[in-house]
Amino acid sequence: MPSPRSSPVVRLSASLEPELLSLLDRWVQERNSPSRSDAIRALIRKELTEEKLGDPEADAVACVTLLYRHDAPNVLRRLTAEEHRWGEHIRFSGHVHLRGGSCMEILALVGKRREVIQAAEDLRGVKGVAFGDYSVSSPSIIGGRTGHQHPHRSGSTRRS
Numbered sequence: 001m002p003s004p005r006s007s008p009v010v011r012l013s014a015s016l017e018p019e020l021l022s023l024l025d026r027w028v029q030e031r032n033s034p035s036r037s038d039a040i041r042a043l044i045r046k047e048l049t050e051e052k053l054g055d056p057e058a059d060a061v062a063c064v065t066l067l068y069r070h071d072a073p074n075v076l077r078r079l080t081a082e083e084h085r086w087g088e089h090i091r092f093s094g095h096v097h098l099r100g101g102s103c104m105e106i107l108a109l110v111g112k113r114r115e116v117i118q119a120a121e122d123l124r125g126v127k128g129v130a131f132g133d134y135s136v137s138s139p140s141i142i143g144g145r146t147g148h149q150h151p152h153r154s155g156s157t158r159r160s
Contacts, residue, residue, distance in 0.1 A: 014040075045141050052138045056114035059146050060136050064120045066105040067131040070097075075128025079105065082126050086119040110146035 016024065024036060033039040052058050068075050083090060092108035107123065109116040116136060124132020139146055 049138045049141045058113045060113040062109040062116040062136045064107040064134040068129045070103045072128035078126045
């Protein structure tokens with residue numbers, strides 16, 4: 001799918017019941033969307049992303065948020081070990097010091113949907129992590145790819 005910015009715009013019309021139009025307009029305003037068209041594009045992309053991510057082998061990205069107390073016994077050691085285990089999928093890791101001895105870790109993951117979900121679940125399951133959450137999306141919806149490859153697949157040999 002080509003990037004929305006590189007494609008010409010095609011105009012269309014849609015018929016909606018007044019109640020549905022009112023809900024759309026409220027949603028446009030709440031999300032601070034510049035227009036109904038922009039909001040409808042967002043809804044379409046969301047639906048198509050969910051459909052694409054129905055395939056566990058789909059190219060995917062994820063954002064993981066973890067909250068923990070830095071003084072919890074061994075949490076930093078455990079978290080670092082888990083991050084190294086999933087290192088080929090982690091493209092970014094940021095650490096934020098919060099007040100009261102709390103910390104937030106933010107990670108960006110790439111890979112197949114099943115891999116990024118498993119990595120996110122493993123990371124938020126680290127003993128000492130008080131809260132963990134993640135969102136998964138597909139870069140293909142805007143014409144992108146993760147570029148993540150698996151040279152270590154069984155049956156194949158590694159090339160230099």
